[in-house]
Amino acid sequence: MRRPIPCLFPFAMVTVAACVVEAGTLEVGPGRKYARPSEAIGAAKDGDVVEIDSAGSYGGDVATIRANRLTVRGVGACRVKLPAEGHHAGGKAIWIAAGDDITVENIEFIGPIPLTNHPKAEEAGNIVLQSVAEARLADPARYDYRLEAGSPAIDKGVEPGKAGEISLVPEFQYVHPAKGEKRPDDGKIDVGAYEFAKGK
Numbered sequence: 001m002r003r004p005i006p007c008l009f010p011f012a013m014v015t016v017a018a019c020v021v022e023a024g025t026l027e028v029g030p031g032r033k034y035a036r037p038s039e040a041i042g043a044a045k046d047g048d049v050v051e052i053d054s055a056g057s058y059g060g061d062v063a064t065i066r067a068n069r070l071t072v073r074g075v076g077a078c079r080v081k082l083p084a085e086g087h088h089a090g091g092k093a094i095w096i097a098a099g100d101d102i103t104v105e106n107i108e109f110i111g112p113i114p115l116t117n118h119p120k121a122e123e124a125g126n127i128v129l130q131s132v133a134e135a136r137l138a139d140p141a142r143y144d145y146r147l148e149a150g151s152p153a154i155d156k157g158v159e160p161g162k163a164g165e166i167s168l169v170p171e172f173q174y175v176h177p178a179k180g181e182k183r184p185d186d187g188k189i190d191v192g193a194y195e196f197a198k199g200k
């Protein structure tokens with residue numbers, strides 16, 4: 001009567017291991033396995049995570065997301081930018097979401113077309129603009145992305161939370177050239193690389 005019991009444990013362990021291996025992280029960027037987000041999105045399986053390095057340039061890269069429960073996240077020193085540059089997936093959007101329960105984090109979509117066609121897309125925390133000019137940045141042509149008074153990005157950010165015990169709230173911001181300063185904290189974080197401060 002007792003013999004069959006030990007056989008259950010190896011079987012259970014194999015099953016659990018198979019579940020863990022199913023979900024993986026697909027890395028996109030310079031020197032990574034995938035050069036473009038669309039390549040990793042095309043290879044992703046249900047439950048996977050796609051991490052896009054902000055060091056890369058992904059202009060005109062569009063995709064259809066077919067996996068379910070996929071998380072696509074921007075990582076690195078800056079926010080990942082996806083300018084449409086006249087391209088679109090299926091004539092609809094920069095990304096078409098054909099799967100369910102898709103999460104997109106820390107990615108800036110640029111272009112006069114929709115962020116996604118997904119009817120249940122969670123767009124909270126994103127600002128959708130028709131042009132860079134609407135963002136009211138100081139001088140984007142010269143890479144000055146400080147916010148001007150009246151910018152729609154002011155106070156529209158989302159608290160980024162923690163990674164383990166480490167807070168992801170930015171404490172510093174860039175000062176040209178090659179300097180930094182403490183990022184102002186008015187209790188409502190702004191979208192983008194800079195916190196707006198009057199008189200600056």
Ligand SMILES: [Ca+2]
Pocket residue numbers: 154155186187188189190195196
């Ligand atoms: Ca603010």
